[in-house]
Amino acid sequence: MTLAVLAAFEAVAPLPAAFQYLGRTREAGRRLLEVVESPPAVVFPPDGAPPPARWDVAFEGVGFAYPPQGPPVLTDVSFSVPQGARLAVLGPTGAGKSTLGHLLVRFWDPSTGCIRLGGRDLRHLPEVHLRRSIAVVAQQPHLFNASIRENLHLAAPDAPEAHLWEALAAAELADFVRGLPWGLDTWVGEGGGLISGGQARRLALARAVLQAAPVWLLDEPTEGLDRATETRLLERVLGLTQGRTVLLITHRPTALAKMDAVVVLENGRVVEQGAPGELARRTSRFAALTGCG
Ligand SMILES: Nc1ncnc2c1ncn2[C@@H]1O[C@H](COP(=O)(O)OP(=O)(O)O)[C@@H](O)[C@H]1O
Numbered sequence: 001m002t003l004a005v006l007a008a009f010e011a012v013a014p015l016p017a018a019f020q021y022l023g024r025t026r027e028a029g030r031r032l033l034e035v036v037e038s039p040p041a042v043v044f045p046p047d048g049a050p051p052p053a054r055w056d057v058a059f060e061g062v063g064f065a066y067p068p069q070g071p072p073v074l075t076d077v078s079f080s081v082p083q084g085a086r087l088a089v090l091g092p093t094g095a096g097k098s099t100l101g102h103l104l105v106r107f108w109d110p111s112t113g114c115i116r117l118g119g120r121d122l123r124h125l126p127e128v129h130l131r132r133s134i135a136v137v138a139q140q141p142h143l144f145n146a147s148i149r150e151n152l153h154l155a156a157p158d159a160p161e162a163h164l165w166e167a168l169a170a171a172e173l174a175d176f177v178r179g180l181p182w183g184l185d186t187w188v189g190e191g192g193g194l195i196s197g198g199q200a201r202r203l204a205l206a207r208a209v210l211q212a213a214p215v216w217l218l219d220e221p222t223e224g225l226d227r228a229t230e231t232r233l234l235e236r237v238l239g240l241t242q243g244r245t246v247l248l249i250t251h252r253p254t255a256l257a258k259m260d261a262v263v264v265l266e267n268g269r270v271v272e273q274g275a276p277g278e279l280a281r282r283t284s285r286f287a288a289l290t291g292c293g
């Protein structure tokens, strides 16, 4: 009897505490549902349409603002990159370069104009084709709270370990990983918090190498590196992109000699475009950015 009474108290003892948390839990649930149930900003057509047959990228009169009534971040941006060519998007911080990349992967849609991949409006391309077509190294890449191995496998679930090491070597990260006590099984932490920003970006780069997509979007992949490392890394990465369409976003003109074309962006507008050599001869604005001429 005594034990039964004691046991009965044990059963109800947590209830007051649970009641205290009820409000908080309800509120958390409400916020979660608000996100889950809100209509997505970007709607993809159903799967079924074929993938693009070519890998050229074109922006046609693209305009964009984050809040619809907000100030325009991009205005009438037009350029094209033929399949297999390399384009540098150059411009000061805040010019709208990352935004341009976000539109290419359809985080948002342009407010005016259109973006084409292989001649097809992105809005007519099923999500699976878009994701497979473009390898992205974002300026703030997202890493999952998992091991280095698992973060790499996201790009290529069946890649054997040798391929993971090749990709890490390409991103100049192999020595670092080899030196870790747990190697590939090292945990990177929430959002990659246990490794440095530069290492996170290079891990994202290794992931792009593994993905082997026909189009590459690199947003300041060498930010924070010294000049010598930056030059070496860019050369190595660009060597891997042979035959692929590359958009390299940068505010530093290090690798321009290796690019086929340059678009200079200022305040969301294209102010110059052409071959790097030609621009260097022609414009003072470009000369100011590259620090030569
Ligand atoms: N998510 C966002 N919401 C609202 N404004 C943004 C957002 N991201 C960027 N911006 C604004 O858009 C402009 C261009 O930013 P961004 O594309 O990041 O430029 P860049 O990459 O050239 O430095 C900046 O004025 C920036 O403050």
Ligand SMILES: [Mg+2]
Residues within 6 Å of the ligand: 097, 098, 099, 139, 219, 220
């Ligand atoms: Mg940026």
